[in-house]
Amino acid sequence: MSTDLPTAHRPLTDAPRDLAGWTAALRDRPIPVLASSAAALAVLAEAEEARGNVDAHRIDTAIDDDPLATLWVLNLAARQRHVRQVTPAETITSAVMMLGIGPFFRASADVEVVEALLAEQPQAQDGLRAVLRRAHRAARFALGFGIHRMESDVTLLRVAALLHDVTEMLLWCHAPALIGEVAARLRADPTLRSETAQREVLHVSLVDLEQALLRAWHLPERLLRLTDDHAEGIALVQPQRRMVKLSVQLARHTQAGWENAALPDDIEELALLLNLSPLSVRTLLGELDS
Incomplete structure (x- = not known):
């Protein structure tokens, strides 16, 4: 892999010495999703833009077999959750409802793809x-x-x-x-x-x-x-x-x-x-x- 990749995309080759080191090394790296999930989200984003008929359940159904996409969505919702929102999102559906359809699709436009990362x-x-x-x-x-x-x-x-x-x-x-x-x-x-x-x-x-x-x-x-x-x-x-x-x-x-x-x-x-x-x-x- 090219050495001119951004730091967040360069593979870790030396193991950090402890739990704190590993947490710091991975915490801010991108959570990539499978190409099938990225493609499904792109299709739904187009449908939402054209007809405005996409809801949180459709998004959940499209990507809920992808553990990495599930983690990415829950992480996104956790980062955006307002301090007054007591109940955290535990599923893709609840996370998207918390974020809103528009903001969710804007965030998904920049999602990393596993197959590209590991090409x-x-x-x-x-x-x-x-x-x-x-x-x-x-x-x-x-x-x-x-x-x-x-x-x-x-x-x-x-x-x-x-x-x-x-x-x-x-x-x-x-x-x-x-x-x-x-x-x-x-x-x-x-x-x-x-x-x-x-x-x-x-x-x-x-x-x-x-x-x-x-x-x-x-x-x-x-x-x-x-x-x-x-x-x-x-x-x-x-x-x-x-x-x-x-x-x-x-x-x-x-x-x-x-x-x-x-x-x-x-x-x-x-x-x-x-x-x-x-x-x-x-x-x-x-x-x-x-």
Whole structure:
């Protein structure tokens, strides 16, 4: 990649030494969105300009499968939220309603695109696609579990699962060599824990880094709690947080098939949470993953 790129577009090649360093390095970098999301927003912007018939729900439907676009919209709303607006935006729909259709489309005109950022990084594109597939499956699981338990806010559960690994996605965009080294170590040693590999290469865990970034971006507290695998106390027994965590674990443990040694423990915990037999849980998972 050309060395005359702006600093915010140059890949990070040296890992900061601590959490504060990583947070400062990533906090102000662009949050890129997938090309499909950028194209969908461009089409909707034209429709809004021509006919004025675009609402927040149409925007949500167009881009809500893109974790990076979801993060970008929530971050945009958090930066624009007036101090008197007590309730933060937790979904794309609520964020766009808070921003207003016109201001939202004006902001989207300058959004960065993942495929352009990684045009000369095919391995990074492959790595990012793998995380995206995992996030989509986790989101489907979380939505299905929430519906089964008749939770009042299943959309938030889906968003939390979709965003759970968004920091890893950002690293494939902004520090591909570093996160690539983490992935290589995990492939070389199947017994190596993900957090151990992350701390060896990055000097931080991705869970801690994500929490730091979400707080730096002033994202909603409920999203922070639902995505925090290191939460202590009451958060550990909250059904909603357990559903998100299990959704992410199941997506990770089954990304290469359904024979992972950790899967029986996941299914046993999920059976207790959903009040189902382990066999019924396996059936449900198959339906959600089909």
